[in-house]
Amino acid sequence: MNFRTFAAFVGPSIVMMLLFIAFPLISVFTQSFYITQPIYEVVEVETCTPGFLTQTCVTEENSVPILDEHGEIVTKTEFVGLQSYRNVLELDRVWTAFREGSWTAFQTIDFWKALRFTLTFTLITLPLNLGVGLGIALMINNAAKSIRGPVIFISLLPFIITPVIGALSINWLFRGDGILTAIMEWYSGRDIALFAQAWTIEILMMLYRVWHVAPFAGIVLYAGLQTVNQDSLESALIDGASRWQRMRYVIIPHLMPLITFISMIHLMDSYRVFEEIVGFSSQGHVISLQWLTYDFLVPDQAGNRSISRASASAMLTMVGIVILLIAPLRRTWRDHKGSN
């Protein structure tokens, strides 16, 4: 296939990606150094209230945004350098917290709070996802052929459900005197409020995420189990390997490429944890990096969106993605060079 045909086939897709992914990235990068604000002017307003003999007059200085001839607010954009990054990172507060040695003070700063949760979430759900996924795969593989279809059908439900709705449905089971909270209260004989502190919400979120993604891992690994070489299993048996050893030394190595694949997808997806925050409406206690950017983008009460702060926090989020992807990308590059 010569270059021109290749370009004709790939062209539309490349244009889409350049226009809607690469270009916004550049624009986010530049936006993070600029700030757009309405221009204010100071107006003296004299308000008078009628009184006996003399009026009482008060002169106030109000700052009001300047309007242009269409009645729209005039804004100006200026270069502020790293100011937006400073606003997001709040290094002075970090420094104070650090000097006091106070973790709680450190965790009141939005960005660091979000970073802490995102990393814990990613690192704790990864092994859980792999474990539960492998368990599901092995169990389906053990089950009789006739029930595998229905079991896979049921397993797919948590995977396919809209993430926000899935989180909401778990939320409804636990919120207030939701049915599962009621059962836990009845079992323990104590009053349980799962949405009153951060750590219980975090556990629920992680449980939800494992529930949501484990079917994916399960089905991929189940497909992998179908291709395990029966001969090597039998020779391991003849060599006296126990069930556990066969699992450890024959099956797991065979599944290793798939496990790497699932881990990579999982790291990418759970680093962007967001829907859980919306579904559990946990923003009062727990936030994530992607939610932080989202929150800057949502208009506040005055209808302003803090675009430059959102851009700064978006660029900081990107740093994590780059770190996350270095290892797998280097491996792929080595494989590609090796195959040529």
Added chain:
Amino acid sequence: MSSRALSQPRSLKLTSAGFLLLWCIAAAFPILWITVMSVKSPVDAFDGNALNVIFGPATLAAGQGISVLDIILWMFSLWGAFILTARVAPRMVTSYAPPKALWLGWMIAIAVLFIGAIVWFFSIFPGLSDNLSPWLGPLGRDGIGFTTEHYKTVWVERGFFNNFQNSLIVTVGVVTISLSVGTLAGYGLARSGSTLAFWILIIALIFRALPHSVLVAGYLPVFISSAEWLAPILGENAPTLYGKPWAVIAVLVAINQPFTIWMLRSFFQNIPADLDEAARVDGCSHFQAFRRVIMPVMWPGVITTGLFSFLLGYNDFLVTSLLLDAQNQTMVPAIAGMFNRETTTTDQVVAVAAAVSITAPLFILVMVFQRQIVSGLTAGAVKG
């Protein structure tokens, strides 16, 4: 080959089956439970006692219930509907429709099933239920609380139908455009072993990892002020891209491209290259070979990728909630809004009913396309 030495002891088999059952319950329970909640009055739906939620005494006391006969009739008709759509219809279509007009056969089948469902549920079903119930004594009387009023509130009063339409527009747009752009690119990438193709795939992988909020931060200011900077090109009637469904479609298509081209590429790689070489020898151009020889055997792959594009468009919350204004809102942000805003339990149950409404199409999707979804999940994985 199954040898007796590899067979498992009974205790292990039982444990495995037990855990499998446990997993199935865990997987289905939340969805089942919100479905049960959505047909109960608020008092029952948020009752701490599980039996009260299931049988709904307060709902029944309010005069809204369903009899055992009705339940049996419902189960029978749902089972029948499933058999007809998943088993009978595909067989009839493949055997009666001419192979070239398969899509026509499917259209007719879907139309017949749809009309049949309306006739059954709205005329035969109520008649059957009314005529049989006096004969059955206690089985014919209302025994379990059941009400559809929350669904009526959601769909009729809250204007959820409007959100549904918007979701439909966005999803259909995303699926068609991302498939047509993606198949071309996937084919090109699968048949070219050049370093350039490799780099395109790697960059696509990096793009796939980007959090969507990063991208939206890039779109928002540009979209809001688009009337200004588009004015020199389009003149007076330059549109504001913010709030326009087709702008969101373009954004979602682009976000979906990396995944689409990776998946389609791995499907195209499974088709032997000899096939297009044979077509080329017979005098086809690359594009003709693609259209006449490769596409006809690619349909399973295209359908699978289409399903995942559908899920992306249908499930999206972040992009649609930030880039669409209130009257163009899709279903997911609408429900999240309902849930966060309302405080009374009635409103909560209405939100539950909306959540069940949005899940129902996905449920049917898995039912019909289970095999394609599983093949899609494994296609990406096996190739790496």
